[in-house]
Amino acid sequence: MLRIHFTPEDLTRVRVAPGPDFLWEITNSVQTLQRTDGERVFGAWRRWVRPRLPESRRLLSLLLPPHGYSPDFLTPTSGDRTTLGAAVDTLLGTPRPRLRAELTRLAATRRLPGWAAALAEGDPDALARLGKALHAYQAEALVPHWRHVRAALEADRALRARQLMDGGTEALLAGLGPDVKWRPPVLEVTYPVDQHLRLNGRGLVLQPSFFCWPTPTTLADSALPPVLVHPIQHAADWADTAGATEPATGRSPLGRLLGQTRADLLRATRTGCSTVEAARMLQVTHPAVSQHMNVLRGAGLTTTVRTAGRAFHVATAEGRALLAAENRRAGRGPGVNPRP
Structure with missing residues (x-):
């Protein structure tokens, strides 16, 4: 269970992200691609995308397992993230101590290839390889569907705005889905591990994500700017109508x-x-x-x-x-x- 602790000030500092976050969609989709659940939502997309992702899929899957810990630096919370290029540049500028600490933590849970050690030390070639993989993955796996992804997230944002207008911040928090319960002053979220996130006046960004599945997620490091990434509703045949198999x-x-x-x-x-x-x-x-x-x-x-x-x-x-x-x-x- 994830428990997010609010102060009265935090309730005035909740905001909905203005649109899709490129790197959250990449990381969530890489993880969803490795899962077997959610077949009715993601099955057609998985079957379409797997043959198209040789190198970038293998590299990113090693850093983003479908369960358990994933490094926070792959989804930065600061810097320019308005385009994929800017977001990747922000990611590649992660300080070396943070790269080393987070990849060491990941290595404690699974075996990593040799190039991960070079990445942990900020090796320029290893960073460039990661950047190319992110761009290649976005181009092959997500760009054909991106118009639909953006439209679905815009619709979710409009829904959240209506919840906020009709019932205030507490209605917004209570309406985030069946895996989220608002028990003032704590937001309880179904989560694979026990984690407490104390906002302490920093507020909270609600980031809808098309490929987040099946429950909301957040950063492992509670010292980073707080964000709750949550799933949205999906049309039953979105992968058939979003461009990949469109007539x-x-x-x-x-x-x-x-x-x-x-x-x-x-x-x-x-x-x-x-x-x-x-x-x-x-x-x-x-x-x-x-x-x-x-x-x-x-x-x-x-x-x-x-x-x-x-x-x-x-x-x-x-x-x-x-x-x-x-x-x-x-x-x-x-x-x-x-x-x-």
């Missing part, structure tokens, strides 16, 4: 009806999204989002609320009915896959 036309039935961008926007409004979030999610311009939203709104499929100079778009009952029909046609039920 050559790249257009779903709903996309053929509305146009692919409008269909994607309608899906994004299921849990609500702002113009800025939608533009970032779909990698289109803000004016393009506004134009398409005007069409969806005119058709009665979405509605828009404006506050503090920002537009927040939400699917109407008619829009949700159309999305539900799409899910039924695809045999996906409500469109959310339960835990196995």
